Amino acid sequence: MNFHRLLALGLAFPLSVAFAAGKHVHGEGRLDAVIDKETITLNLELPLDAAVGFERPPRNDKEKAALAATDKTLKEAAALFVPTPAARCTVQSVQAQVPFTGGDDKHGEHGHEGETHHADIEASYVFRCAEPAALKGIETALFKHFKRLYRLETQRSGPSGQGAQRLTPKVPVLTW
Amino acid sequence: MKAVLLIALKSAWARRLTLGITLAAIALASALLLAVERVRADARQGFAQSVSGVDLVVGARGGGVQLMLYAVFHAGSASHNMRYDSYRALAAHPAVAWAVPLSLGDSHRGFPVLGTTAAYFEHFRYGDRRALVFAAGRPFAGTVEGVFEAVIGSQVAAALGYRIGDRITLSHGMEELGPEHADKPFAIVGILAPTGTPVDRTVHVSLEAITAIHLDWAGGAPLPGLAIPAEQVRKFDLQPQEITALLIGLKRRTDVFRLQRHINGWREEPLTAVLPGVALDELWQAVATVERTLFAISAAVVAVGLAGLVATLLAGLDQRRRELAILRALGAGPGAIFLMLAAEGLLVTTLGTLLGCALLAAGLAALAPLAQTQFGIPLAWRMFSANEIALLLSIIATGLAASLLPGWRAWRMSLADGLIPRN
Amino acid sequence: MPALSITDLLYRWPRQPAPCLDIPHLEIAAGERIFLHGPSGSGKSTLLNLVGGVAVPERGRVELLGSDLAGLSGRARDRFRADHIGFIFQQFNLLPWLSALDNALLPCTFSARRQERAGDPRRAAERLFAHLDLAPELWRKPAAELSVGQQQRVAAVRALIGKPEILIADEPTSALDAPRQQAFIDLLLAEAVAADAALLFVSHDARLAAHFDRTVALAALNRAAQAEAA
Incomplete structure (x- = not known):
């Protein structure tokens, strides 16, 4: 009898399905966080549906406005992600790509075996912290802005090691 | 109050067989609860120890x-x-x-x-x-x-x-x-x-x-x-x-x-x-349900043990009516009677929990080699963590709360019986 | 000052229409030894609960040594009882898991006054044991291992220790055979005299009434019983 083998058989199989990379689940986003010395790097992936409720080119002005508003929200990094205040972190750079806005529409759009179309928002943020030792966590306002988003699967690599955490509207703080 | 507690102690000693069995039940239950918590924490710690440094x-x-x-x-x-x-x-x-x-x-x-x-x-x-x-x-x-x-x-x-x-x-x-x-x-x-x-x-x-x-x-x-x-x-x-x-x-x-x-x-x-640390966390997320179930089961076992304590104390009350009436006649107030019963419950719970800790230590010493070789979980004896101390205290607090019921009944009874119990 | 003075006492069990005790007057002088006679069910136990301050009358006064019990808080009544009253009950009135000596010393653990009046409580208990002919080898035995007669004597010592002003004995001899009954009563009377304590001896058995200063029939005293009979 080997406990590890049991664990592997009993648990890893369903997990292997659930955690397969590049999965697109409506309402579920992904957030990768690296904390390296004084720098925080965040990479965000959201299904477009979670932000605006559709995943295709906009059909009217209202939908266009929704995409533009999402783009604007995602670029306000300081309001979207709040690291521990005592660490005194400031935004260094913001990149956000919302499908169907601007010229480069192909990015973030991909098909699944040609059946249905999905579109993902991709954004990345870099913060620099004056007091990295005080850094204990990052609170996100994503759930407040995007009501259709109910879950954010996070991966983290930092001074205290690596970890995974599931953020939800009730638990919107990434901690380590 | 010291005199009352001394009398309570002597009275408990006179009923040491029944109380001892109750105490053993509480000891086993709390050892089980602690063991579940200990294995959970140490497995996590041990697993986490194994993956540092690999990106x-x-x-x-x-x-x-x-x-x-x-x-x-x-x-x-x-x-x-x-x-x-x-x-x-x-x-x-x-x-x-x-x-x-x-x-x-x-x-x-x-x-x-x-x-x-x-x-x-x-x-x-x-x-x-x-x-x-x-x-x-x-x-x-x-x-x-x-x-x-x-x-x-x-x-x-x-x-x-x-x-x-x-x-x-x-x-x-x-x-x-x-x-x-x-x-x-x-x-x-x-x-x-x-x-x-x-x-x-x-x-x-x-x-x-x-x-x-x-x-x-x-x-x-x-x-x-x-x-x-x-x-x-x-x-x-x-x-x-x-x-x-x-x-x-x-x-x-x-x-x-x-x-x-x-x-x-x-x-x-x-x-x-x-990222191995991420995969490990995902594993823990998946086993969390199992862990919670195990924890709930062992918490239920503790509850059963404490319920046994209350049952023992309540059953003993009928036989102790005269004893309590005598103490009343000698000047013990209903509060003192209540105190005696509550102290007895607290004593049994505390001793039971301490014995549970000893059982845990003995069990760990006996099973540590097996846990290490078979399951890869390092189970060395260590001091109690804050979590475990909180668990111990909550068992004792629950035991005290549980013995308030017999205490309250004894208080009511001693008021109603007066100096001469009608039996 | 009388040891006990009852005036216009009325007591009713909870949820009972008729009172069970209605006593216009009863007084026991300091040092007086009274035999209170009443068949079982006549309210003797209730009267003792009232005198002991465990029950509170609906009306009337119960004064012990000049203090009105109704005027005291529950705690104060418990303390007053411990300080001034020595109780002797029917059989099995000891804590079986304590030794004879520890049983006798119990009042001193609950009452600082009794402890003080006993001087050295242990010596006082041993002296009383010797008076009551309890062999020294029995003193440290658990009460459960003593004979009924020995237990009664331990109970007497427990009531007497620390010289309470009032002794109350409730059917203390019902478990003894006739010759032993009289011997025990004589002992008790002698000790009450020696301690200058008032003695209220309650029994259904009127034959025990000799040697007491006065005999009171509860039935004659209790108007509630008379009303019921009529």
């Missing part, structure tokens, strides 16, 4: 948790191998500081055999970023001449009584009685110091050695009529075609997710890269 684990496309369990804990099995060429390509990637290939599948008397390179001993980290230390000997040479050299973990050495220079043979697969590579014995050239991680239970050989012992094998069995003597394998090209998994350390932590995506989108073959 990414790479293997054939599949579940991340499964990959991490197999590569780091040698548990379960890999669905596929990955190409040696992919390892070479990734090792040369500018973001990669070091890459250590792993080849698993064989065993020695139940201990997993890991084929790797000498870089493993240099880069592997456990606990708080501690490097591996040789208790005796040196790494395997990894050269053509030194192909049949092995480095064993501390538990392999301790369990099988091996020393430097001993010769061992490897078995194919994980079964202890699997087919043997008996014609190609290995010399033990190094023994690692204990780490409290799966390294202790592993036999390490070079990747070339894994190739060498399988030269004349196919499909998990020796090829009939083809036996290549050990001294002749050197003539063959021993560079493997495939490996099981790859451990990667990065130059800069910032690159980890970029490289992970790069590997997950690898063009030459389908690969999966996971």
Whole structure:
């Protein structure tokens, strides 16, 4: 009898399905966080549906406005992600790509075996912290802005090691 | 009040058999609850200790948790191998500081055999970023001449009584009685110091050695009529075609997710890269339900134990009516009667919980070797954690709260009975 | 000052229409030894609960040594009882898991006054044991291992220790055979005289009434019983 083998058989199989990379689940986003010395790097992936409720080119002005508003929200990094205040972190750079806005529409759009179309928002943020030792966590306002988003699967690599955490509207703080 | 407590103590001593049984039940229940918490915490701690320092684990496309369990804990099995060429390509990637290939599948008397390179001993980290230390000997040479050299973990050495220079043979697969590579014995050239991680239970050989012992094998069995003597394998090209998994350390932590995506989108073959710490957390998320269930069951056992205490105290009350009335006549107020009962409950709960701690200590001492060798969970005796102390206190508090009911009944009874109980 | 003075006492059990005790007057002088006679069910126990301050009358006054019990808080009544009253009950009135000596010393653990008046409580208990002919080898035995007669004597010592002003004995001899009954009563009377304590001896057995200063029939005293009879 080997406990590890049991664990592997009993648990890893369903997990292997659930955690397969590049999965697109409506309402579920992904957030990768690296904390390296004084720098925080965040990479965000959201299904477009979670932000605006559709995943295709906009059909009217209202939908266009929704995409533009999402783009604007995602670029306000300081309001979207709040690291521990005592660490005194400031935004260094913001990149956000919302499908169907601007010229480069192909990015973030991909098909699944040609059946249905999905579109993902991709954004990345870099913060620099004056007091990295005080850094204990990052609170996100994503759930407040995007009501259709109910879950954010996070991966983290930092001074205290690596970890995974599931953020939800009730638990919107990434901690380590 | 001191006098009342002394009388309560003497009264309890007079009923020591019934109370003792109740106490034993509480002791067993709290030992169980503590053990569940202890194993949970120590398993997490122990597992977390095993994966420090590795930024990414790479293997054939599949579940991340499964990959991490197999590569780091040698548990379960890999669905596929990955190409040696992919390892070479990734090792040369500018973001990669070091890459250590792993080849698993064989065993020695139940201990997993890991084929790797000498870089493993240099880069592997456990606990708080501690490097591996040789208790005796040196790494395997990894050269053509030194192909049949092995480095064993501390538990392999301790369990099988091996020393430097001993010769061992490897078995194919994980079964202890699997087919043997008996014609190609290995010399033990190094023994690692204990780490409290799966390294202790592993036999390490070079990747070339894994190739060498399988030269004349196919499909998990020796090829009939083809036996290549050990001294002749050197003539063959021993560079493997495939490996099981790859451990990667990065130059800069910032690159980890970029490289992970790069590997997950690898063009030459389908690969999966996971952050081992992330996969571990995902594993814990998955077992959380089991843990909570176990915890709930043992908490229920504690509740049953405390319910037994209340039942014992309540049942005893009827027999003690006269005793309580006598104390009333001698000047004890209803408050003192209440205090006696509550103190008794508290005493039994506290002693029971303390005995539970002793049982836990004894149980750990007895089961620690098994937990370490069978499950890889280091269960050394240690002081109680804040969590465990909180558990202990909550058991005692619940016991006190539970004994308020008999106390209240005794108080009511002594008021109603007056000096002469009507019975 | 009388040891006990009852005036216009009325007591009713909860949820009972008729009162069970209605006593216009009863007084026991300091040092007086009274035999209170009443058949079982006539309210003797209730009267003792009232005198002991465990029950509170609906009307009227119960004064012990000049203090009105109704004027005291529950705690103060408990303390007053411990300080001034020695109780002797029917059989099995000891704590079986304490030794004879520890049983006798119990009042001193609950009452600082009794402890003080006993001087050295242990010596006082041993002196009383010797008076009551309880062999020294029995003193440290658990009460449960003593004979009924020995238990009664331990109970007497427990009531007497620390010289309470009032002794109350409730059917203390019902478990003894006739010759022993009289011997025990004589002992008790002698000790009450020696301690200068008032004694209220309650029994259904009128034959025990000799040797007492006065005999009171509860039935004659209790108007509630008379009303019921009429």
